Amino acid sequence: MTERSLVLVKPDGVERNLIGAVLSRIETKGYRIAELRMLTPSREILEQHYAEHAGKPFFEPLVRFMGSGPVVAAVIEGDRCIEGLRTIMGPSEPTTAPAGTIRGDLGRDWGEDVQKNLVHGSDSPESAQREIGIWFG
Numbered sequence: 001m002t003e004r005s006l007v008l009v010k011p012d013g014v015e016r017n018l019i020g021a022v023l024s025r026i027e028t029k030g031y032r033i034a035e036l037r038m039l040t041p042s043r044e045i046l047e048q049h050y051a052e053h054a055g056k057p058f059f060e061p062l063v064r065f066m067g068s069g070p071v072v073a074a075v076i077e078g079d080r081c082i083e084g085l086r087t088i089m090g091p092s093e094p095t096t097a098p099a100g101t102i103r104g105d106l107g108r109d110w111g112e113d114v115q116k117n118l119v120h121g122s123d124s125p126e127s128a129q130r131e132i133g134i135w136f137g
Contacts, residue, residue, distance in 0.1 A: 001079060002077060002079055003077070003079070003080060003082050003125060004034065004075055004076065004077050004129075004132060005075070005077075005081050005128045006073065006074070006120070006121070006122045006128055006131040007022075007026065007073075007074045007076050007085060007119060007120065007121050007122075008072065008073055008074075008119060008120040008121075008135075009072040009074075010066065010115070010117070010119060010120060011065065011066065011069035013106075013118040014038075014069060014070045014071065016106075018106055019072050021106060022106075022118065022119060023036075023074065025088055026076055026085065029078075030078060031076045031077065031081050031084065031085070032076065032077045033074050034075040035075040036074045037072070037073050037074075037135075037136070038070050038072050039071060040067065040069060040070050041067055041135075042067070046063045046066050046067055047063065048134045049134050049135070050062060050063060058115070061115065066115070073135045073136070075132055075136060082121070082122055082123070082128060085121040087101075088101060089101060089102045089103060089121050090102060090103040090104045090107075091103065092117050093117070094106075094107020094109060094118070095107075102118060103117055103118055103119070
């Protein structure tokens with residue numbers, strides 16, 4: 001079943017010049033980049049994107065981090081791409097993410113800065129639709 005997902009290369013991935021490495025893995029897997037843009041997200045975009053986490057202790061640090069520099073936003077299309085993308089990204093913690101995943105191969109341990117894990121990917125078709133609307137209008 002063809003799906004669409006939002007992928008974000010977070011500020012740490014952009015700063016470390018890993019945009020090409022991340023997008024290459026996505027394309028090599030056979031998924032298609034349907035839309036692509038680089039921007040430094042506004043607080044408004046980030047508050048919408050992370051609305052479900054408002055009020056949680058990590059919300060403000062996460063919004064600050066995600067607004068700290070450019071982000072690459074991509075709409076990815078392909079069969080079962082949400083599940084596939086989350087598999088190739090690996091678990092959120094780069095130190096324990098398996099080798100062969102984006103976070104396992106390219107991620108670094110930032111101590112308490114657990115949001116610095118290179119990429120974000122939608123976790124369901126519903127969140128993908130919502131997130132794509134936020135980032136691409």
